[in-house]
Amino acid sequence: MKKVLLMFGLVFWLPLQAMAIDVAEIVARANHAAYYQGQDGKARVQMTIVDAQGRERAREFIILRRNDDGATDAGQKIYVYFNRPADVNQTAFLVWKKLQGEDDRWLYLPALDLVKRIAASDERTSFVGSHFFYEDVSGRVPEEDSHRLVEETDNYYVVESTPKEPGLVEFASYKNWIHKQSFIPVRTEFYDAGGQAYRTYEAQQVESINGYQTVTRSRMSDARIGGETTMGYSEVEYDLGLSDDLFTERYLRNPPRRYLR
């Protein structure tokens, strides 16, 4: 569900036989719409972090993504290259997302001339200081939760998901409002043990790009720390034919300029 980088969406062109659809399929399609559209994709992201006091910080980065396998929504590789602020220019972040076990993550810090593997016990750490978690960017694996279709409106499936291993996450459950036609999750609310919604994702703008329904503006707010982060996507492209070896340690130090312009 987390859907941040959701550019990439197939327009699912399905007869509206929604009543018959089962929750596993809804979740699978939403996961696909949010994270797997096209074989690969690219976007320039303008990230604005606003804290509880209204203080703003901006980051700008390019994100490249490639599905390992065109047929199934399985492994992925993600490359994030920072442009701004200038003091983190050329900082790069590489993820090999796996359905089983911990993802592999690397970080390149140019000023320290250092490539570092990053390990984390869970994926619910902040993505570079924003209100988005790392997992919101890379995508939470649907198999980690149990899903239940709790409501169906004219436009949305409302799916409630509860973690199979509650000890690994800070939420008790979350709900997704999944658009019936595009299967894009347009709203996600995370609830604490008291049933209080404390963290909210919204897809604020969706455009059709290269035939894919793509979220081009999204927002995450978190009531516990206050404030919100918005990400605006521009220069979105799909199916560029990114080669697998772009997503290797070597390219962390030597960024593929032609995709970063």
Place this chain on the structure above:
Amino acid sequence: MQILSEQAVSHPKRYLWGAGLMSAVLLILVTLPSLWPSQFPLLNPLQIDTDPENMLEADEPVRVLHNAMRKEFSLYDIVVVGVVNNSNPQGVFNVQSLNNVYRLAEYASTLRWEQGDSSEGVVAVDMIAPSTVDNIEQDGLGAVRFEWLMSEPPQTEAEALAIAEKAQRLPFLDDTLISRDRRAVALYIPITSKSISYRVASALQEKTAEFAGDDEFYVTGLPVAQDQFGVEMFVQMAVSAPLAMLLIFALMWLFFRNIVLVVSPMVVALISVIATMGLLIVTGNTVHIMSSMIPIFIMPIAVLDAVHILSDFFDRYPKNRDRLQTVREVMDELSRPMLFTSLTTSVGFASLALTPIPPVQVFGLFVGLGVLIAWLLTVTLIPAYIMLMPEASLAGFGLNESASGGAPRQTLLTRLLHRTGRFTWQHSKLIVGVSLLLCVGAWYGITQIRINDNPVKWFSETHEIRIADRALNERFGGTYMAYLALQPGSSELDYSRYSADLQARLVQLEPKIGGAVAALLTEKAAQAADKPALIELTRDAISEIQDQPISDEEWDAWENVALGLDQELLSDQVFKRPDVLAYIERLQQHLLDTGLVGKSNALPDIVKTVHRELLLGADEEYRIPDSAAAVAQTLITYESSHRPQDLWHFVTPDFRKTNLWIQLKSGDNIDMNAVVTSVDRYLAANPAPVELEHDWFGLTYINVIWQQKMVSGMLSAFLGSFVIVLALMVLLFRSLWWGLLSMVPLTMTIGVTYGIIGIIGKDYDMPVAVLSSLSLGLAVDYAIHFLARSRELRSRFDSWKDTLGAVFEEPARAISRNIVVIGCGFLPLLAAPLVPYKTVGVFISTILILAGAATLLILPALITLFQNRLFKQSEGVER
């Protein structure tokens, strides 16, 4: 003034009923809104205020700054829970204890309540506990790992120990979360508002009571202490004040042996207290630590004049056997000195309004008011009461058993006073000589006075708050927090020069497109009015150029210029600069070197720790990296943790303001002050790479500021009331010399008292500071009575020597009775659980007894020495 008494004597019932009605009305006005606040929104309910911050006005600069900074760095009031295990060889790092700690933190994070529109409670995301903080460490070869320090309670003793190992490697947590000896961990539980600290602390205490094992739990922190304080304030009011009343009643009964009569001063005292406290609350003032002492001050003072009346009545009634006649004689003689003693006392207290401390002002004004109320009630109700007493109950009343006026019965007091009188005549020079010696000693003592205070020490040594305070400060870096904020000084930027410089720098960056860059800058410099606008306009323009179909080479060049432009903004971010961070690091070391600071946490600690872990955890990499970009990249790594928001407790997102957390081992103002002075000196002697302004905040620092205000405020209050009282005395006696003379006993007394305070090393703290003005107003009473009666009696005798004998009869007895009643009247404060009350009790009693002694010894001795001058001048004495 006798008019009032005459009226009261004529309509005694009317006066007594009137006073009773007034008390009833005030009681109702206070009770209704306190019990049913919603039904009586226009009335002020009883409000308790235990916040030491309120020692200063809300708009006091240091408080405004404190609140602004707390908001800016998202700092909350904190409840601290210390968990100590002294029996397990692994200290608190054993399976059982850490399970407790885990459950406690889980429980604490659920403490939230709806209050009105908002929810109040624990700020769970900012809680510092083993399960809520991140560990950063090496993970296999070359990987760095972020994880919760204790994501779940340990299963084995080895796991428990591993948590200690990890925590102690993080400078941030070592000595803050975990004690050096591993016997203790401290949980820091931020709360949204101080007002719920009691609720949070109680809930935590209940929870810890459920835990198995041999852990000790200490729930403390300033907000908890304050709440506790409020509770004990009521104990003081509920215990000490009635106790004082009882004691005064017993002493008066001892002197006058007539229960019915002795009830009258108690009625006066009670109504005075009700009226004063009622007015205080009705007018919307809060009951603060100072104002909670009002009842116990009013009570003895209120009976003071009544004791004079009764004492005089007691001595005269047997001669007259006519109460109306006796009352008239008594009031005739006493009304003037009573008015003046009440005025001087009132002035002494009211002078506290000159201090810049609001609770002290309120205290002074209302005690001053209460004294006047007590005077009014005394001169009316006491005579009225006497008139209403059945004649029979006065039978057998009085000093003389026989109505015929034979030789007075020789009581111990009477004999002692006779001897004293003779002694002052025979040894006047000795007395004055010894007094002068005492003055010299007092002066020495006063120069030794140490000005210091510490609100935690307002609790007695054995109080659980003090025990917790000691337990935690022994083991951790210190629980007294002060904050030091640094920011670059504002410098005026010459915009036209800046834009020219910027253009030159950017052209130099990419000479190939230099012409285009220069043209762009010239154009934008004209459009913009300041640096941020110039940079934004230029950046947008470059972005448009880059969107054009230009060559890669050209695109890269413009990208480079755009980066250079962004760098211009970053150059303002001084707290990413390695040289500035290194400076802060040295400042932190200096703080440690003072010996007063147990630990400090600041931005360099975060940077150094992350840097070390990025570089294989090698100890030599625990350092600030070499460039601002390296610092920025270290920090972006930190921001990828579970708690990126922690960074903003130490620096603002624009990196223009940083905040050092300083943990002091002691909350004594003297220590905080020493740190402040030492930092000032350090900053002056070691200029920072950029000009830095510094501001202190935090409660430990605020205490220093209000103390400074208190000391200077008290001095001016004291001097002010000294002058006013002296003027009143000169007016009363119509003589400068007599006026000066009347000031001698209290001056001596206050001097000697403060001398003793200096010599025994008792800190000059809030209660001690307040004492000077209080005692000034009280102690002059004896002198007034003594001198007024002396002058009056002198006109009836040939010589001072003969007069002296008469003065040491009834007048001296009245004064002695007063000394005992009032002096002892404050002693019940010793039963109060809080140190300031005890201090006030001990010293007020001391001062009153000393002042009484000085009056009975020094004044007659001085009169004896200077009798010619004094009596020649005052021919035709006032009565």
